[in-house]
Amino acid sequence: MKVGVLSGGQLGQMLALAGHPIGIDVSCYDTEPDVSASHGGFVVTGKWTDTGKVREWARGCDVITYEWENVPVELVADLATFKPVRPDPKALAAAQDRWHEKKLLSELEISLAPYRLCRTPDELNQAITEIGPNVIVKTRIGGYDGKGQVVIKDGEGIDNAVAMLNENGLIVEQLLPFDFEASIIAARSTSGGVVVYPTTLNVHRDGILRASIANTGLSRHQADEASRYIRAILERLNYVGVIALELFSVGGRLLANEIAPRVHNSGHWTIEGSETSQFENHLRAICGLPLGSTAALRPAAMINIIGSSPNVMGILSIDGASLHTYQKTPRPGRKLGHVTVTAPSDKMLAERIEAVQRCLSE
C-alpha cells in the first residue's frame, strides 16, 4: 500500500516512519521542499494550485490523507473524485470552518462554551454584551497555534478584534475560567470499528501546546463523556482515520473546544507509550486494516520543544526520554521537536518531565 499525505510537516514524517515497519509506503505532497518529512525523502514538492502535479502524485498512491487542516478543501475534494480520500473531505471542511464545527458539535449535544458568529462591529458588541465581558475571538477559517485569535477582557482588545473582521465573520466565544485543558484521540476504521486512546491533560502557553500527560486530568466520568463525544463525531462524519477533540474542564464540566481531523500533537506520547501509536492507527484505518490496541504501556507524557534548540546531550541522558527532532530551523514559537517520557510510576514520570524541562530553553 502507498499512502499519499497532503502536507509533509512533522506529522507527515511520523506517519512515514510508522508506515515503514508495517509495509506501508508514505509519500507527502508539500508546497515547500525543506519540510520535516523531506529529511526521510518522503516529499514531493509542488503548489496546491498545480492541479496536474497533485493529481499525478495522487494517482501513484492507493489512498490519500492529510496531516494539516488548512490544505485547500477544493483540492482534496478534487482528488476524492478518483482516489479514496480518508478522512472524507467533508470532515476537513467541517474542521476548517469554526462556525460549521460549532454547529456540528451543538447538534450532537456536545457541551460548548457559549459562542456567536459576528460579521460587523455591532454584532461583536452585541455578542460581548450577551456572553462577555471576557471572550476569545477567533477567525472563522484558518489559524493555528494561537494565531488568528485575540482575547477581549472587560472591553480591552476589542479594536484588535474589529481589525480582524472579514466577510466570513469571526467566532466569539465566552472565555471560560477553565481548570485545565484536555484532549481525546480516537480512530475509526473503514468497517466502523472505533478505538479510543486514554485522554491527556494538556498545558498550553501563548496558545501553543507545551506538554501532554496521558491518563491525567479528567475524572473517570469526564473521560467517559469525552469518549461519548468523540464517538458521536466519528459516527456523524462517517469518519475514517484518527481524529482529535480538544476539551476544557470547567468546574467538573466538560466542554468541547475544537476538532482536529488528523493525528494530533497531544497524541505523540502514543509512539512509545501505547500499544499502537496514533500514526500507525491512522494508517491502519485509512488502509482498511484492523485497528490496534490503544492501551497505555505505563505512565507517559510528551513535552514539546519550542522556539530554540534544546540541550540534546541532556535529553539523551534522561532515562525513559525519547527525543523526536523535526529537523527544522529554530524560530520563536516554532515546534522543533518533542520528547516522550515514560516511567514505571507517576512519581518518576514527574521527575523525568522536570529533567526534560531543564533541558529546554524556552
Place this chain on the structure above:
Amino acid sequence: MKVGVLSGGQLGQMLALAGHPIGIDVSCYDTEPDVSASHGGFVVTGKWTDTGKVREWARGCDVITYEWENVPVELVADLATFKPVRPDPKALAAAQDRWHEKKLLSELEISLAPYRLCRTPDELNQAITEIGPNVIVKTRIGGYDGKGQVVIKDGEGIDNAVAMLNENGLIVEQLLPFDFEASIIAARSTSGGVVVYPTTLNVHRDGILRASIANTGLSRHQADEASRYIRAILERLNYVGVIALELFSVGGRLLANEIAPRVHNSGHWTIEGSETSQFENHLRAICGLPLGSTAALRPAAMINIIGSSPNVMGILSIDGASLHTYQKTPRPGRKLGHVTVTAPSDKMLAERIEAVQRCLSE
C-alpha cells in the same frame, strides 16, 4: 550526523528508522539493490570490490558501521584509514574467525564448550575422540543462520564434515545437552560507558532464531555472569557500539557460544519493549552521544516471521503485537519480518505469543 552502514538488510533498515527521530541520517551500502533498507531509500548499491565507490560513499558519512559480520574485513580496514569505523575493524575480524573468537573468549576466562581446530580428517577424528562422540562442526569463517554447520552424532555425519574441510580449518565443538539458549546485548560508548540489556531466552529451530523472550530463562546469578562476560569482551576490544553474545545454559552453568559485533535479532524486542532500542543505542554509541537506558518497560518477546508470509490481518488484530516487515520475497528459511509482543503480565504475554504463532505458517 550521517552514519554509513555496510550492508543494508533489515538491521540497516531498523538502524535508519531509529536514527531519523534523533536527527541521525543513515545510508547503507549494499551489493544488492533490492534489500530491506532500500524500501526507505536508504541504500547505495555497489560491489564490495569497487573500492572507489565504497570510499566515495564513506567520505560522505561522518562515521561508518556494519550490520553484517561477513562484510570483507579488508574493506572495513581500508575505510578506517580515513573515517572513524565503529566498532573497530578488529572486532569484526575477531567475530569473523571462530578460532580467534574462541581464543579471545578463553583468554577472558569465559566458559565455553570444549573445542578444537581441525585441518585434516585425522585431526577431525582425534577431536571427536577427545571431545565427542557428539560434536557440532562449523566453518572457521563465514556461515550464519545454521549454514556452514554439521552435527556429528556417534560418528554419523562425519563425511559431511570431511567434505567441509578447507585450508582455514574447521571448528569442532562438543555438542552440549543444553537446557536452553540465551543471549545478552550491551552497548559501549566512545567514552567507555557500558549499558547492558536484560538477557533473553532464545528458541531456535533448524539453526534459525524463532523467538526471544526478554527477562526470562537465565537465573539472576547467570544473568550477572553474562553481564560480566559481555563487559569483559567490550573492554578487551575497546569496543564502541552494540554487541551481542549468544549463550547456552547447561545444567545451571553458563557457556558462551558466539559473538555478533552488531545489533542482533534477539534484541529486536527492545524497539517497543525497552526505554531505548538497541538500534538507537548503537547509533548513539558510534556517534559519541550518551547511551540510553536499557530498562524493559514490561514483559516483552519477539517472534520471527520465517519462510512464508504470515496472516497480517491476524497479527494486526492482536493487542500488544507490533509487526515489522522487511519487505523481502518469501523463501524457505528466510527471515521476512518479526513481531514484537508486549503485555502487562507474563501470563498475557504468553497468550499473545501463542496468538501470534497461530498467524505464522512455518
